[in-house]
Amino acid sequence: MGKREKEPNRQYTDEFKVEAVRLGESIGNSRAAKRLGIPDSSLWNWIRLNRVGKLEVSEVNGEPVKRSVMEVEAENARLRRELASTQLDLEIVKNNQARLAPPVGRETLVQIG
Numbered sequence: 438m439g440k441r442e443k444e445p446n447r448q449y450t451d452e453f454k455v456e457a458v459r460l461g462e463s464i465g466n467s468r469a470a471k472r473l474g475i476p477d478s479s480l481w482n483w484i485r486l487n488r489v490g491k492l493e494v495s496e497v498n499g500e501p502v503k504r505s506v507m508e509v510e511a512e513n514a515r516l517r518r519e520l521a522s523t524q525l526d527l528e529i530v531k532n533n534q535a536r537l538a539p540p541v542g543r544e545t546l547v548q549i550g
Contacts, residue, residue: 449475454483454492 449457461469461480470480486492 447475449479451492455487458483458487458492 457469457473457475457480460473461484463469464472466480466484467477470477473480483492
């Protein structure tokens with residue numbers, strides 16, 4: 438067997454860990470780890486730390502960051518525009534891909550079928 442390339446250790450924020458634990462509790466640990474692209478063992482370690490109270494989100498000056506309604510609405514509007522733009526880009530790529538794909542002829546269908 439070939440040698441495995443060593444992957445660098447990834448570092449995650451405490452906020453990410455806490456949210457990963459919450460996701461694991463809601464949809465199951467293995468599914469959460471797969472969805473987040475993290476090793477199962479990392480999630481299990483974070484769950485263990487959370488159970489003993491050693492995994493906490495560090496807040497700025499002991500208080501959560503509060504944002505005005507206008508700031509949140511502005512960010513939501515920006516994200517909606519970004520999503521619409523990305524969806525349009527994806528649609529363009531799909532349409533171009535369909536045009537560039539070779540046509541499927543009767544001979545191809547006979548070979549497949």
